[in-house]
Amino acid sequence: MKALYKTDDTFIKLCEVEEPYISEVDDVKIKVKYATLSSEDRNFNQESYYFSREGIVGHEMCGEIVELGDEAKRQGFKVGDKVGGIPIVHCGKCHLCKSNRFNCCLEIKLTTGTICEYVVWKSKQLVKLEDNTSYKSGCLIENMSSTIEVIEKVDISLGDSVAILGSGTCGLLAVALARVRGAKSITVIEPLEYRREMAKVYGADFIIDSTDKFINNKVMNITDFIGFDIIIDTSSSSEAVNGSLKYLSKGGKLILYCPFNTYEKINLDLQYIYINNIEISTVFFSNNKINKANMILENNNFESLINIEYPFEKAVEAFEMNKNIKYIKIGIKMP
Numbered sequence: 001m002k003a004l005y006k007t008d009d010t011f012i013k014l015c016e017v018e019e020p021y022i023s024e025v026d027d028v029k030i031k032v033k034y035a036t037l038s039s040e041d042r043n044f045n046q047e048s049y050y051f052s053r054e055g056i057v058g059h060e061m062c063g064e065i066v067e068l069g070d071e072a073k074r075q076g077f078k079v080g081d082k083v084g085g086i087p088i089v090h091c092g093k094c095h096l097c098k099s100n101r102f103n104c105c106l107e108i109k110l111t112t113g114t115i116c117e118y119v120v121w122k123s124k125q126l127v128k129l130e131d132n133t134s135y136k137s138g139c140l141i142e143n144m145s146s147t148i149e150v151i152e153k154v155d156i157s158l159g160d161s162v163a164i165l166g167s168g169t170c171g172l173l174a175v176a177l178a179r180v181r182g183a184k185s186i187t188v189i190e191p192l193e194y195r196r197e198m199a200k201v202y203g204a205d206f207i208i209d210s211t212d213k214f215i216n217n218k219v220m221n222i223t224d225f226i227g228f229d230i231i232i233d234t235s236s237s238s239e240a241v242n243g244s245l246k247y248l249s250k251g252g253k254l255i256l257y258c259p260f261n262t263y264e265k266i267n268l269d270l271q272y273i274y275i276n277n278i279e280i281s282t283v284f285f286s287n288n289k290i291n292k293a294n295m296i297l298e299n300n301n302f303e304s305l306i307n308i309e310y311p312f313e314k315a316v317e318a319f320e321m322n323k324n325i326k327y328i329k330i331g332i333k334m335p
């Protein structure tokens with residue numbers, strides 16, 4: 001089969017690789033219909049959670065089941081089903097899985113390598129998409145699952161003032177879900193103008209240019225000189241996170257939602273965090289939110305997040321384009 005393949009830290013190409021096959025009862029073979037690129041894919045030249053030195057790239061996809069094991073069938077999947085999913089597999093046996101913290105599994109595995117004709121994933125990674133969810137929307141299952149995890153973890157409640165750093169895919173989904181949860185005000189802090197405009201469309205009340213030298217005054221005006229109750233970081237910038245601490249209210253919550261540069265050392269002002277009773281938490285993949293994500297995608301159209309599309313034959317070009325953050329999310333339509 002054809003796949004977008006990384007041969008070393010700097011080189012990717014479309015080439016022929018061996019087609020994956022089913023070997024276990026809970027395996028599901030999927031014909032990939034659509035794949036999307038994320039901000040993590042931007043760092044493909046770093047060895048990280050998402051990338052080994054060599055292999056098929058990408059970790060977001062949606063497709064149709066072409067073959068499956070007996071256990072997957074018993075769970076209700078069948079050939080022809082339209083499925084999306086999350087690219088992590090938990091073991092189900094370790095202490096953390098047994099205490100329902102599947103995204104912290106001690107044996108967690110990532111099934112990266114989705115920009116290719118076929119993948120084999122485990123049935124527990126997948127959800128059957130509703131008829132009116134497009135393949136394009138189905139690629140957002142992972143982003144949506146993680147965003148739900150974030151919103152529930154910081155427990156956005158009626159009347160909270162919320163700030164979101166960055167308005168890429170994760171930031172914009174956070175805006176939409178914070179609105180649904182009843183946030184009193186949603187402020188997006190973002191350096192790029194077209195992304196700030198998207199934040200307005202997705203329901204932000206205030207948008208601030210992160211390079212604005214009067215940002216502190218603006219935050220204080222928006223929050224009546226108290227600071228935000230909650231800050232959600234989707235900026236992948238340690239500088240932005242550090243700078244945002246002073247925009248939090250005392251006892252405020254900061255949640256880190258997007259990965260940082262693998263080689264970057266991050267220093268947070270722990271003394272400031274301590275004396276202001278600031279709560280910090282993180283979300284690195286969701287914990288069992290796939291069905292909720294499916295429901296939300298069924299009833300809402302977030303396709304506008306994927307604002308440029310390439311055919312599979314131009315996947316190398318799509319990867320190059322993904323480096324310059326000119327688009328929210330790049331889609332790759334498979335043959």
Ligand SMILES: [Zn+2]
Binds near residue numbers: 104105106107
């Ligand atoms: Zn486990």
